[in-house]
Amino acid sequence: MLDLMTAESNFDATSTAPPTKEELLSRVAQGDQAAFGELYDQVAPRVLGLVKRLLIDHAQSEEVTQEIFLEIWQTATRYEAGRGGASTWIMTMAHRRAVDRIRSSQAGRDRDTKIGIRDLAVAYDHVAETVEVRIEHERVEKAMxxxxxxxxxxxxxxxxxxxSHSEVADMLHxxxxxxxxxxxxGLIRLRDELGVTS
Structure with a gap:
């Protein structure tokens, strides 16, 4: 009887272990809303932290974070565990979205400066913007x-x-x-490779 109780308590202990992010993402890919909520609770603070560090503006950071989680919900089926951890997949997506927002904002400011006025009726060339972003991404990859x-x-x-720098130090020992x-x-070398002037 004692062995049976011990076995039951061991089973309960293992069955209550929280699911990994990879497991949650797999369930999200199957449309599991509860898993999505749990994944959100686990990673949202870190995603928002990364986005806010890049965008500074809190309102924009929250908006981009919402876009990221919408993208996670819509593209979870594309996640391949063999190519990296769920956190890496999510944080890469977050970084890309934040950089896209920065580029989009900068491109908007540049266009406004060239035109001299903000004219929302002017057609926006999505193809040209996509090509510019892709070329810039390739330049950064080459520099990296x-x-x-x-x-x-x-x-x-x-x-x-x-x-954070401290977390990187801990991870790399x-x-x-x-x-x-x-x-x-590394950043000095990247700046030189990309031809960025300070």
Whole structure:
């Protein structure tokens, strides 16, 4: 009888373990709204933190975060566990959306400056914008490939993964100062590769 009770308590302990993000994402892909809610609760603060760090503006950050979760709901079937963790997939999506919003805002300001007035009736060339974004993405990828592996790792974790410098140091088991040095050197090299002037 005691063995049966022990077995039951062990079963309860294992059955109440929270599902992983990968499991939740798999259930979201099947249309499970409860799993989506649980996934949202687990990752929303980190997603909002990354987006806000890039956009600064809180209202825009909340709006972009909503767009990200809508995209997660709509594209969860595209997630492939063999190609990386759910957190990485989500944070990459979040980073891309935030950068798209920055580019879109900058492109809008540039157009307004060239025209001299804001004219909302003027047709917007989506094809040209898509091509520009793709070319810029390729330029960044090419520049990232020219970083050392250590610099690329640190930059990817901090800016694409949304991790703080301290978290990157813990993950890589290196001193915080080393992380900061790799990030500084990596960003300087990226700036030079992309021809960005400060």
């Amino acid at each position: 490939s020219r970083l050392t592996q250590l610099q690329r790792q640190a930059v990817s974790l901090a800016y694409y993964g949304g991790y 290196i001193p915080l100062g080393t992380v900061k040095t790799r990030l500084r050197d």
